[in-house]
Amino acid sequence: VLQGHPLIVLRDDDPETVGDLFSQVPPGFIEAHPNTFLRWEVLAEDPRRPLANVKYFSSTFDAIHPRTVNRLLQASGRKNRRFAQAYGQSEVGPIAARTYSLKDGADFNGRCVGVPFPGMTGVRVVSRDGNPPDKDNPGWIEVRSDGRIISYLGEHQRWEKQVNDGWWRMGDVGYRTKWGCLHLLDREVDEIPGVKSTLEIEDKLFTRVPELVEVIIIPGPDGSAVPVVSTRDDKPLDLAAWRSAVVGLPPLAEPVQWRLEDLPQTATTKIKRLELARLLLGAGESTSTAN
Template identity: 40%
Template structure:
């Protein structure tokens, strides 16, 4: 089924979904601080009613049409619900990771020009330290519930081509950039996702642990609701909680970040029954190694479970897809991301001068997406530096084969002269060395490849197996051991490689 395109309004989509599927459920593993009335289980319709009340309370606090409102709070589902409530009154939600420090937040706040900011218990102290925020425009999420309203507000819509929603880049290479979206640009992304969901006939429970400030969250949840799927939001990703929640709820579909899948492999291997109910797995926008996918597919009670690998970027949305099964993974190269969606997304490979490369010749990956973002807010020049007509330079390095399948090799800024693909080496080592939680190859002394490794809890570093595994690789420096939790990451668990390199240089 091919779904029709229509501009996407956060609240309108939520409202239509609630009208079509009023009794469909949304479950949570933790109470929502700013929506306590929803408890741990609610419905589409109950949520819609709560959203309108919340929107009316926010309007009474002084938020009006086109105001920019930073959501800087704990990573729970109510972050998204607050964004929908803001959209109802025509405000522009700005989705910001709660992990960003005060210094970065001051830069982003100044860039937005007198925004409002909603914080909570997790970010209150840092929010009060901001120098570039009007203290009269700081709102504590938990206090919104205390606002008394006499009448409910009416919905206010922004023009479809106006900035109506912002996320930010991962910040792996510095201060994040604010990515501006409109109803028109987001509509194409929703169409892409609905096309995928139309392939799934059963409306089974969808469990997800995704950063609510990631552009993927908005696309995924809005599309799932439009199709009437029941939802299970997992805020706490630790193994004990995940095991409890999944056993209790038995989801049909699971989506999370690749690095969370890596962390959950320990649970999948020790207690595979936890994931037995899952037929479809989906990882967000980033590459994932083959053995991780295989481990989860083997836990399923279904004869042909599927792992959907999607490669994309916040600037362009979901782009390239590939479906994996237990049998296909045996002969698959996990670096091969797949192909675009006809009429919506595709990729090409170009050299440093922008010339399109022949099949088999690596180069810079450029993307064509109807859902491309409008700009980086107040940084148009930085955005336009990556624009080549209809094409967007992803910052990634890869190659296409003669059949048009795209392989991701590296980030352009992470290239190491002696290695074709650091990501391929990392994949192979993680696939083979099951005692490792993480392998990262960065530039070390004199630009040589430096492995950073994290050993799985309860395991020991096996150097005999390590040196056997790297015997046919280009020279790698002796690995540096690091605790998994000490590795610097973004809100979506991406490794901040340049920060690692800088720390390594400073320690020498």
């Protein structure tokens, strides 16, 4: 901005509208939320090639699905194009990051969200049971950053609950490798007993079932892991392809198909998992009552 480069700010991420705009004004750098990039996968198939000029994609705040990274990188025609993924939170800003190139692509380990910024941010993973945190025994992710908020307006007690000797608890669980890479496995409130990482399962399902535009694993009333899925153009889920895709994954309940627009979303288009679980429970109870 300070160097005078042209800038476009989008008020919505509708793929059809964005495809028209990018075809007229081809962007060289795009920053967006992970779920927005997920919606824009269809632009990789657009014959006008609206993403052909993009050299850098930048995804903010949350882990992104490997399928999305690969599709968007393949849609660009620029040499040495890169996809940057950042992990952070509004309360602390960006904490860790990593990049992907077309050559290495997303390694189907989208749980790796990168390493901290030297001299600027710090990350530690705190054990929950006294044993060292690892993939099979993830711990609480805590961070340090000069960009951390100093309180919640009118909710200072809530703020104090998340601060531990200067470290800010992110509300996520994960582990760090011996090389220092941070792996994000789940939100604390979204963990399902017997499932190591709902996010990892979702990554694999996205890759194995191309027609999926959303898949969310939530706990069912009986404690089972229930996949809620949305498909492109709301076409019926191919159950044969689904049964093939879940081979080798932890036990899952039968998939429940919803329209994407019916899923409860945050301002950054993330799915509100707890609210979705409540809605699904309510729908099940209504069905039982009707029966």
